[in-house]
Amino acid sequence: MATDVTIPAKTDVLIIGAGPAGIFCALSLLERGDGRQITMVEKGLPIERRSCPKEQIGHCVNCHPCRITTGFSGAGAFSDGKLSLSYEVGGDLPELIGPDLAQETISRCDQVYLDFGADPHVEGIEHPEEVAKIRRRAIGAGLKLVDCPIRHLGTERAQEIYGRIQQHLIDAGVTILFEHECLDLMVERLTSGPVCTGAFVRPMKGSSSAHTVRAKKVVVATGRRGASWLADACEAHGIGHEPGPMDMGVRVEVRNEVMEDVNNVLYESKLVGYPNPFRDKVRTFCQNPGGFVSQENYDNGLAVVNGHSYKDRKSHNTNLAVLCTQHFQEPFDRPIAYAQRVGTLMNMLGAGHILVQRFGDILDGKRTWRKELRRSNVVPTLPDAEPGDITSAMPYRAMTDIVEFIKAVDQVVPGFAASETLLYAPELKFYSNRVRMTERFETNVANLHCLGDSSGWTRGLMMASVMGMLMGEWLD
Numbered sequence: 001m002a003t004d005v006t007i008p009a010k011t012d013v014l015i016i017g018a019g020p021a022g023i024f025c026a027l028s029l030l031e032r033g034d035g036r037q038i039t040m041v042e043k044g045l046p047i048e049r050r051s052c053p054k055e056q057i058g059h060c061v062n063c064h065p066c067r068i069t070t071g072f073s074g075a076g077a078f079s080d081g082k083l084s085l086s087y088e089v090g091g092d093l094p095e096l097i098g099p100d101l102a103q104e105t106i107s108r109c110d111q112v113y114l115d116f117g118a119d120p121h122v123e124g125i126e127h128p129e130e131v132a133k134i135r136r137r138a139i140g141a142g143l144k145l146v147d148c149p150i151r152h153l154g155t156e157r158a159q160e161i162y163g164r165i166q167q168h169l170i171d172a173g174v175t176i177l178f179e180h181e182c183l184d185l186m187v188e189r190l191t192s193g194p195v196c197t198g199a200f201v202r203p204m205k206g207s208s209s210a211h212t213v214r215a216k217k218v219v220v221a222t223g224r225r226g227a228s229w230l231a232d233a234c235e236a237h238g239i240g241h242e243p244g245p246m247d248m249g250v251r252v253e254v255r256n257e258v259m260e261d262v263n264n265v266l267y268e269s270k271l272v273g274y275p276n277p278f279r280d281k282v283r284t285f286c287q288n289p290g291g292f293v294s295q296e297n298y299d300n301g302l303a304v305v306n307g308h309s310y311k312d313r314k315s316h317n318t319n320l321a322v323l324c325t326q327h328f329q330e331p332f333d334r335p336i337a338y339a340q341r342v343g344t345l346m347n348m349l350g351a352g353h354i355l356v357q358r359f360g361d362i363l364d365g366k367r368t369w370r371k372e373l374r375r376s377n378v379v380p381t382l383p384d385a386e387p388g389d390i391t392s393a394m395p396y397r398a399m400t401d402i403v404e405f406i407k408a409v410d411q412v413v414p415g416f417a418a419s420e421t422l423l424y425a426p427e428l429k430f431y432s433n434r435v436r437m438t439e440r441f442e443t444n445v446a447n448l449h450c451l452g453d454s455s456g457w458t459r460g461l462m463m464a465s466v467m468g469m470l471m472g473e474w475l476d
Contacts, residue, residue, distance in 0.1 A: 005177055007201055007211045011039040013475065014199060014215035016182045018042035019074025020461050021452030021468040022221035023165060024109065028472020030172050039175045039213065041182050041201055043225075044071030047163045054295075059384045060353075065204075065225075066297035068306075072178070073162035074223040075296065081153030081309070082268065082286070083462045085110060085122065089148045089270060090463030091453075097439050102466060109465040110151065116164045119157065119311075123150040123267035130265040134412065138271060141411035146270040154311030179204040182229075185218065187237040187445060194238060196448035217475055221451040221468065224430045225298065228336050230454045231433035240444040244434035244456040246335035248342065248398050249282075249323035250390065251293055251305045252406070253422040255378055258415040259318040263289040268320075271412065275404035278397055282405040285321040290314030293382035293424055295354050302343050305354045305382070305424040315381050321427050322409075324401035336430055343426040345393035350386035355426075357390045359406065360419025362399075365391075376420045390425045429459065440474050441467070449475070 013029060015022045018040050026038050043065050044050065050071040053061050069075045087094045087102040094102040114120060124131075124147070131147070138145040153161060170176060186198040198214035222230055234241040262269045268287040275282060288309035296306050307319040328335055346355050357368045358376070367389035373380060391399055402423075410417035434456030441449045451471055452464040 005175055007177060007180070008037075008039055008175060008213060010198075010214040011175070012036035012215065013038045013217045013219065014213055015040045015219045015221060016199060017074070017220065017222040017226060017452070017454070018072045018176060019221060019223040019452060019464065021223070021458070021464040021471075022219065023073065023162075023169070024112070024465045024468030025219055025221065025451065025472045026169055026174055027112065027165070028469045029475065030169070030174070032472070037175070039177065039215070041177045041180050041199070042070075042072060043181045043204065044178070046176075046178050047072040047159055047166050050159070060295050060297065060303070062297055062301060068294065069225045069296050069298065072166050072176070073158070074225065075306075081158030081461070083110060083113060083118070083151040083153065084148050084460060085151060085462070086146075086148040088146055089460070091457055091459035093457045093463050093467060096437070096457060097470070102463075105466045105469055106462060109462060109469055113151070113153070113161065116161045117157075118151060118153055118161055121151075123152055124265075125149050127265045130261070134262060134265065134269070137412045141273075141408045142275075143271045143273040143408055143412060146272060148268070148270055150268050152267065152309070152311070154309065156313070157311050177201065183210050185220075185233055185237060185448070186212070186214070187448075193446060194444070195446040217447050217449070219449045219451060219471060219475075220454065222454040223464070224453045227430040227433060227454045228299065228340070230435070230450065231336055234433065234435065237445065239448065240436035242434050242436060243328055243333045243335050245325045245327050246339055247323040247325050247429040248339055249321055249427045250402055251307055251319055251321050251424040251427045252416075253293055253317050253319040253378060253381065253424065254416060254418070256290060256316055256318050258418070259289065259413060262413055263318060269413075271409060273405050273408055275401060275408060278401060280397070280401050281325040282401050283323055283325070284409070285323050287318065287320035289318045291317070291319050291381070293319050293380065293385070295382065298430070301347070301352070302340060303347050303352065303354055304343055304426055304428050306427070317378060317381055319381070322402055322405060323427065323429065324398050324405070326398070336433060339428045339430065342393060342395065343428050346390065346426045349388050349393055353384055353386040354382060354424050355388045355390050356380055356382070356385040356422055356424050357388060358419060359417060359421040359423055362391060362403065362423065378420050378422050380422060382424065385424055390423060394425060441471055
């Protein structure tokens with residue numbers, strides 16, 4: 001598919017970012033059928049060209065931009081492809097729009113995914129008695145089990161589904177500027193207040209000159225990948241925002257046998273706890289039965305860990321994130337920068353690679369060596385992860401939260417806190433900057449709207465899709 005589309009001088013709606021929020025905003029606008037010209041700016045590649053070289057050569061080559069985190073459908077195309085079908089999962093959007101509207105819109109977004117080929121099977125609703133047993137163990141461990149039906153797309157199937165959506169948008173006349181970056185927003189200061197009138201867009205290759213794209217409405221939907229960019233834009237243009245909570249943690253990997261009961265009954269166990277001594281919120285996230293640990297690259301070469309789960313390709317392990325949420329107080333207001341610094345320290349210790357350490361070694365106060373991994377039951381599914389010492393870079397508070405939480409989960413899932421359980425780091429979620437907006441996603445800058453994970457209000461595919469659908473319906 002050709003990507004040399006001419007940059008328009010003006011458009012009706014300019015959507016910055018072609019992740020789930022931007023995609024569903026465009027779909028929703030098309031559904032209205034009012035003929036508005038829609039232009040999307042995407043830093044990465046179209047879906048059919050998004051392939052990670054690591055699959056062929058076995059190690060990360062630091063593509064710029066990273067093909068896992070950028071491109072049509074954003075990180076969603078290379079994620080495990082799970083749609084959480086409960087408003088209780090996926091961020092704080094229900095606080096803004098209300099839980100009833102959030103749940104109703106989840107159902108409508110889910111139908112769109114089904115229409116484009118998602119698997120009709122829903123995980124986590126077929127074994128209520130077994131779920132009750134898991135819940136009793138969770139209560140005994142001081143944890144909360146959050147019920148959440150899951151529609152599992154699978155990494156490879158997600159790419160197929162988003163490929164159909166991409167073609168649908170193009171066939172409907174949406175202009176998608178692949179391999180183009182938004183350098184900055186155009187914000188004019190009028191007597192009535194600030195107004196966004198467009199953006200400065202530049203091709204990633206070839207000419208380095210920026211093009212002015214004027215727009216009646218500008219929708220920023222840059223995802224976790226663009227959260228730092230949006231935070232800088234908020235500072236530069238006076239867009240109302242505040243520091244949101246920061247999620248930092250590790251990705252845990254165990255044998256499938258350890259997670260067998262939970263995998264079979266729930267597919268994804270969403271456990272939440274507030275362990276002593278700090279009582280911070282700690283939770284499991286993005287569980288991948290038979291999955292693979294993966295690396296994602298962000299700006300300035302920052303490598304962070306994630307996990308994938310395929311429909312047809314399986315490993316002997318299950319991986320999931322353990323994330324601790326921290327709320328910073330005044331005068332500190334740069335949680336994204338804080339998380340980036342921690343991640344950079346870990347990358348330094350791993351010589352640019354993801355760090356991996358056995359849980360038993362953490363408890364024993366020693367680093368992990370590669371020879372120790374070779375004789376373990378748990379064979380790492382991220383083979384180029386560097387054995388080392390996560391505790392040398394992870395802040396004490398976060399590390400304590402993680403260790404105590406893993407011990408609690410072991411009461412729910414015996415064997416979870418085994419000595420050979422693997423912890424990979426850093427697992428960081430860049431959505432700490434929260435844009436202030438009304439329940440109809442209006443910012444203090446006229447004609448500017450912010451959606452999805454970069455806005456700080458959503459976390460994950462489904463809730464970002466919800467925000468995009470509603471934006472398309474509400475955009476005047």
